[in-house]
Amino acid sequence: MLYDSNPTLEGIKSIDEASQGSVFFKENAELGRSPGLKHFYIESYGCQMNFSDSEIVASILGDIGYAPTRNMEESDLILVNTCSIREKAEETVRKRLKVFDVVKSKRPGTKVGILGCMAERLKKKWLEEEKLVDLVVGPDAYRDLPNLIGAAEEGGRMVNVLLSREETYADISPVRLESNGVTAFISIMRGCDNMCSFCVVPFTRGRERSRDPFSIVAEATDLFQKGFREVTLLGQNVDSYKWENPETGEPTDFADLLAMTAHIDPNLRVRFSTSHPKDMTDKVLHTMATHENICKYIHLPVQSGNSRILEMMNRTYDREWYMNRMESIRRILPEAAVSSDIITGFCSETEEEHQDTLSIVEWAEYSMSYMFAYSERPGTLAARKYPDDIPEDVKKRRLNEVIRLQTAMALKHNKRDIGKTFKVLIERDSSKSADDFCGRNSQNKMCVFPKQPGLKPGDYVEVKIHDASSATLLGKIA
Numbered sequence: 001m002l003y004d005s006n007p008t009l010e011g012i013k014s015i016d017e018a019s020q021g022s023v024f025f026k027e028n029a030e031l032g033r034s035p036g037l038k039h040f041y042i043e044s045y046g047c048q049m050n051f052s053d054s055e056i057v058a059s060i061l062g063d064i065g066y067a068p069t070r071n072m073e074e075s076d077l078i079l080v081n082t083c084s085i086r087e088k089a090e091e092t093v094r095k096r097l098k099v100f101d102v103v104k105s106k107r108p109g110t111k112v113g114i115l116g117c118m119a120e121r122l123k124k125k126w127l128e129e130e131k132l133v134d135l136v137v138g139p140d141a142y143r144d145l146p147n148l149i150g151a152a153e154e155g156g157r158m159v160n161v162l163l164s165r166e167e168t169y170a171d172i173s174p175v176r177l178e179s180n181g182v183t184a185f186i187s188i189m190r191g192c193d194n195m196c197s198f199c200v201v202p203f204t205r206g207r208e209r210s211r212d213p214f215s216i217v218a219e220a221t222d223l224f225q226k227g228f229r230e231v232t233l234l235g236q237n238v239d240s241y242k243w244e245n246p247e248t249g250e251p252t253d254f255a256d257l258l259a260m261t262a263h264i265d266p267n268l269r270v271r272f273s274t275s276h277p278k279d280m281t282d283k284v285l286h287t288m289a290t291h292e293n294i295c296k297y298i299h300l301p302v303q304s305g306n307s308r309i310l311e312m313m314n315r316t317y318d319r320e321w322y323m324n325r326m327e328s329i330r331r332i333l334p335e336a337a338v339s340s341d342i343i344t345g346f347c348s349e350t351e352e353e354h355q356d357t358l359s360i361v362e363w364a365e366y367s368m369s370y371m372f373a374y375s376e377r378p379g380t381l382a383a384r385k386y387p388d389d390i391p392e393d394v395k396k397r398r399l400n401e402v403i404r405l406q407t408a409m410a411l412k413h414n415k416r417d418i419g420k421t422f423k424v425l426i427e428r429d430s431s432k433s434a435d436d437f438c439g440r441n442s443q444n445k446m447c448v449f450p451k452q453p454g455l456k457p458g459d460y461v462e463v464k465i466h467d468a469s470s471a472t473l474l475g476k477i478a
């Protein structure tokens, strides 16, 4: 998964950056209150699916007369869409609650709601632990928000953390909140049926289910007609996407869905995340090769380079299987970039096993990686079966070694692009200079280049690269 809307700083993301929150607001929207409307303020943490869910929540709240605001001091409802993936992510939310408490003491009518994975994990414990929380709503219960908010306005403290086997919010048109008007995310499935032993997601998000492909294509078509030029299809394991037409029985797999989305228009780019090494098929790779507008970029998390650790992690592949999948990518999509997620210091990991992770980072030549020190999560398979026995300083030292190597690999990867020309989709002004645009190439690398008159975000340009850091390519419009 992607962890927030902000692409990498140095071609890497460490544990702290990955759990930073983001405040949503409507672009061009009034910052103050609109008369006659109630206002909600929402902060989102964790993966891109959570950010997508906040856009569903905004849509549901819009239907009951709540408009988004950036100003929490003026809001009637403060929501925080939470992440449980690592302890640090949960600590961040606890700290934010202290800030909301101050706001609430100045504006006593304001309600505070916990959404997302931490709501699901801790359920009604919230009401016991945090006096200021009025609402606790799990990721499958957002349709119930109008009722729950109504009851909270009457003074109730409400909890709905029911998980569903069917809910995909397929019919809800997300309100694009913090949007650049060019790129958007579309959830294609929810939940996860894998049981990676370190991971809390199956507990917080429930069973895997796939969304009707026609509703996905309709959403992407609508975005294209509104001027968007790139969609990213989101799921915890997109390769296990599976939908069966209830009338004809005809199945749609992920490769089929990719092709359907790519057919909308050659000028609509299609990305996706996350691919699971155990499920990624050559059919998907061939579909990517067939369509120019399916971006040549795969996020294929390895987690560890050592087969014993991978087995303990219950990833259901080993080092050789992973290398074989990488070789298929290199054969079928020679120009593709691959990125990864890596965990250091998993239970009982030895120095030699850690070296295997370093060696696979070097071998795979990832363009980018998200890297984390193992954080034990209550209730997971690993927490129940294996002692969390690697000292914190060792986990951090190993993490730093991986980060150092990955940064060097990213630099090497990017330097190889010097002299090449890429098709780039302009996203926005560069954050460093209003004289420059930035946008990504098919391989998901951020390119920065001087503006030229007549061009705007949403346009495609050919950019010739003349310099590179570990995070960015610098070029000129060719």
Ligand code: SAH
Residues within 6 Å of the ligand: 001, 085, 086, 198, 199, 200, 201, 235, 236, 237, 274, 275, 276, 301, 303, 341, 342, 343, 372, 373, 374, 375, 376, 377
């Ligand atoms: N579905 C995706 C991962 C989603 S979670 C996949 O299977 O690849 C995002 C990343 O967080 C994981 O890939 C893993 O690297 C990291 N992560 C998950 N649980 C963790 C934990 N307990 N400690 C440290 N990192 C963890």
Ligand code: SF4
Residues within 6 Å of the ligand: 192, 193, 194, 195, 196, 199, 200, 201, 202, 236, 237, 276
């Ligand atoms: Fe977690 Fe594994 Fe599912 Fe990814 S595939 S969300 S790591 S259980």
Ligand code: F3S
Residues within 6 Å of the ligand: 045, 046, 047, 048, 049, 050, 082, 083, 084, 085, 116, 117, 200, 201, 204, 205
């Ligand atoms: Fe995502 Fe965090 Fe939940 S990574 S699925 S928000 S635990």
